[in-house]
Amino acid sequence: MPQNDGRCGWYETLPAPLPAQTLQGEVTADWVVLGAGLAGLAAARRLAELQPHASIVLVDARRVGFGAAGRNSGFIIDLPHDLNSHSYTSDKSKDRNVIQLNRGAIEYLRHLVTTHAIQCDWREQGKIHGAVEPHGIYALEMFAKGLSALNEPYRELGSSAMKAITGTDFYLAGLHAPGAVLVQPAALVRGLAATLPENVRLFEDTPVRSIGIGKPHILVTERGQIKAPRMVLANNAYAAQFGQLGFRSRLLPVYTYGSLTRPLSPVEKTELGGEDSWGLIPADPMGTTVRRMGDGRICIRNSFTFDPKLHVSEGRLKEVRAAHQRSFARRFPMLPGVDFEYTWGGALCLTRNGGTPFGEIAPGVYSAVCQNGLGLARGTISGKLIAEYALGFESELLSIMLEQAKPACNPPEPFLGLGVRSTLAWKARQAGKEL
Ligand SMILES: Cc1cc2nc3c(=O)[nH]c(=O)nc-3n(C[C@H](O)[C@H](O)[C@H](O)COP(=O)(O)OP(=O)(O)OC[C@H]3O[C@@H](n4cnc5c(N)ncnc54)[C@H](O)[C@@H]3O)c2cc1C
Structure with a gap:
């Protein structure tokens, strides 16, 4: 079950939500969607x-x-944002397909955010990739080459341009790619949930304990059950908990972590300089993501750990927080008194080959599970397309989605854990100052 893995700054800085509607007793429906993340919200809508x-x-x-x-x-x-590739790209036709899927998601979200006036700090300002080490600079050069081959626009940034944006002289080189959108993620999903069509009933704080596949499918919760002839699975890394669905041997639940500072004071903002709002992705996929928010907070994300139990200890969160403090201090030595107000972990769902179990996995059971770490775009489009697929629609985007690789099988334990943990540790060491 999803746990309290630290306190998430995005969620905690929003006003408290209205009381949840939880499920009591038996409910029947034409469809049940399990999981109200990006994929589940898009599928239900x-x-x-x-x-x-x-x-x-x-x-x-x-x-x-x-x-x-x-x-x-x-x-x-x-x-393209292939976490296994040092330039984020792969082959041209695969990359073009990924871009089409991601842009389909952005278009859909833009339409919803605009139509329903969802307040989520939606910013069409693109992302910066920042490099610190020679291998990071090389990765950016390869990324730029890949983007040129795809005819995608980008702007190369020297160290002084990077300082003008970020306020720090930590980055030696950068690349701005204009198509990414930055949001306050908890505000986005809360806004999406609040504006669902009337024929969607949302039950929160209602963990599903077991699933009986049949006619109808029966989802058993603590105080009730849901019966529906058709079901969409959108529970991401947690799909492995339902052994009969066959995900356990294919998914890799990997944690990554975020920390959010308090808002900078006016004096600290002047000390830092740079622009008010920007988002930076590390040149090395194992490096540190940094965002500066319009409200003057700074968010740091780094560290990956393999956690099949989908829960991390207080001790782990403390270690990560210390790692985040070190990454922050290296980048922002002019802000010595700025501490984190929040540190949290969250589960990514990856597969060994980047494949995805999208489609009908049993009669009347549809999967939109596993976004390989990029769920804002991929989760949204998987959810939208699984609904269209289940209803028999056809489209170019759906064909692209169906052509994506299926997930490779994992080796058995203990080899899996040993392999993933040592690869993560090795890659983290290679990242050097990019962390
Ligand atoms: C620190 C961090 C930084 C990240 N940064 C980015 C980023 O910048 N851009 C990006 O695209 N992606 C990013 N990701 C990844 C992204 O958050 C995920 O890929 C995305 O949330 C996946 O969406 P989803 O809807 O498939 O699954 P989830 O968001 O995981 O939603 C699954 C839902 O299922 C529910 N659920 C699970 N089990 C049960 C059960 N038994 N009963 C009922 N409900 C259940 C869960 O509570 C959850 O709400 C990041 C992740 C983390 C942790």
């Missing part, structure tokens, strides 16, 4: 849009925005 007379139940173990959908760094990324 799209089913409701396409079938206005159908009843749809959307169920989540926690409040909307409490899980990874509200814990991420808020980059809605349009370009």
